[in-house]
Amino acid sequence: MAELTTCELxxxxxxxxxxxxxxxxxxxxxxxxxxxxxxxxxxxxxxEETVVLIAEVELSxxxxxxxxxxxxxxxxxxxxxxxxxxxxxxxxxxxxxxxxWLHKSARVAGCFDVELQVRARNAAARGFYRSxxxxxxxxxxxxxxxxxxxYQMTIQLAKS
Ligand SMILES: CC(C)(COP(=O)(O)OP(=O)(O)OC[C@H]1O[C@@H](n2cnc3c(N)ncnc32)[C@H](O)[C@@H]1OP(=O)(O)O)[C@@H](O)C(=O)NCCC(=O)NCCS
Numbered sequence: 001m002a003e004l005t006t007c008e009l010x011x012x013x014x015x016x017x018x019x020x021x022x023x024x025x026x027x028x029x030x031x032x033x034x035x036x037x038x039x040x041x042x043x044x045x046x047x048e049e050t051v052v053l054i055a056e057v058e059l060s061x062x063x064x065x066x067x068x069x070x071x072x073x074x075x076x077x078x079x080x081x082x083x084x085x086x087x088x089x090x091x092x093x094x095x096x097x098x099x100x101w102l103h104k105s106a107r108v109a110g111c112f113d114v115e116l117q118v119r120a121r122n123a124a125a126r127g128f129y130r131s132x133x134x135x136x137x138x139x140x141x142x143x144x145x146x147x148x149x150x151y152q153m154t155i156q157l158a159k160s
Contacts, residue, residue: 006058007094009101012068016054017042020068020082027084032144036082044081049073051105055085055094069098071106071114078102078111083125099132103157112157120149129153 012020017038024036045052050072057066067085071078080102085095106114117140118125126136134153143150 004057004059004092008056010054010056012045012052012054014042014045016065017045019065023068023084024082028082032147044070053098053101055098067094067098069102071102073109073111076111077113077115078106080114080116095128107157112159113154115154117143117150117152120151126151
């Protein structure tokens with residue numbers, strides 16, 4: 001079995017945009033059309049109100065971006081807009097580490113409500129978010145270009 005020896009969380013750099021766009025296409029947007037291409041990811045990395053976080057991993061001697069997440073910070077609310085973990089690295093706790101890191105940043109930014117939309121058919125992600133304390137608060141038919149429904153999920157972060 002492949003051995004995960006390193007997993008470091010870092011802010012994404014502009015040169016990561018192409019890789020993150022491919023991860024979005026393959027792991028998040030499959031079957032919906034590719035919206036998060038390199039220029040859109042680059043804009044997210046550059047945006048002042050957004051944090052794009054990557055997990056740089058070393059697996060069996062090979063170093064690569066194993067996961068990433070993006071959170072947009074508003075005045076009182078944050079939106080978790082992108083999250084993906086490489087298939088070979090799932091159920092190792094990396095997705096949870098990324099989201100908890102972003103929750104800490106949200107608290108510092110004064111955003112105690114975090115919101116996201118998840119594909120209704122994505123039982124894995126819905127289970128993942130529930131495990132972190134998110135609740136499904138709305139069902140949004142046709143949310144993804146009329147092709148697929150979404151669930152809106154939210155969490156209220158503790159102030160202490
Ligand atoms: C959803 C996703 C980000 C989870 O990342 P991960 O690193 O595998 O998650 P973790 O290992 O931190 O899981 C933490 C907990 O979440 C829950 N969970 C994770 N994957 C799950 C699954 N497939 N089914 C049910 N619960 C799951 C479990 O409670 C898990 O704890 P456990 O492994 O001790 O049982 C990952 O599956 C993924 O990248 N999926 C494809 C992209 C995607 O769907 N992104 C979300 C878009 S909104």
